[in-house]
Amino acid sequence: MLLEDKLKNIIRDVPDFPKPGILFKDISTIMLEPKLSQEVIDHLASLYSGQNIDAIAGIESRGFLFGYPLAIALKVPFILIRKKGKLPYKKISYSYELEYGSAEIEMHEDAVASGQNVLIHDDLLATGGSAAAAAELVTSCGGSIAGFNFLVNLSFLKGDEKLTGYSKNIVNLVSY
Secondary structure (H helix, E strand, C coil): CCHHHHHHHHCEEEECCCCCCCEEEECHHHHCCHHHHHHHHHHHHHHHCCCCCCEEEEECCHHHHHHHHHHHHHCCCEEEEEECCCCCCCEEEEEEEECCEEEEEEEECCCCCCCCEEEEEEEEECCCHHHHHHHHHHHHCCCEEEEEEEEEECHHHCCHHHHCCCCCCEEEEEEC
């Protein structure tokens, strides 16, 4: 069975979360399956091995679940991109609109070195707001965007269109 099919069989739909009318794609069910989780990491590592990636930036919080193990597998640093007020050191921030409100994310100001090629990872691509905001943080420090990686893409929301200005290298494992 293809990895995409395995993931589609296990990702849980949660209606009306976090608000009425939204069908939430719950990837927490993947964490209950260690062999499948390892298959995801192995697959991602094979996709990005040899692609000149200097670091991986994960978007809080579900972007940490596979982003950090991927960084370890590729032997590159992992950059935390967190919600406002969660990072302890000097930080830079970026405000943006979500599909169900607004948000502000932050990154330590010394997390990205000038010229560093950064892959941005998150669990899900919806409208692209969070990933574009993460790209703004990375590029404001002089980094470049190696690409974007998502476990799930809600393709009907066309979030990838918002990201192509940063990189055309946009990969997802499952698309709905």
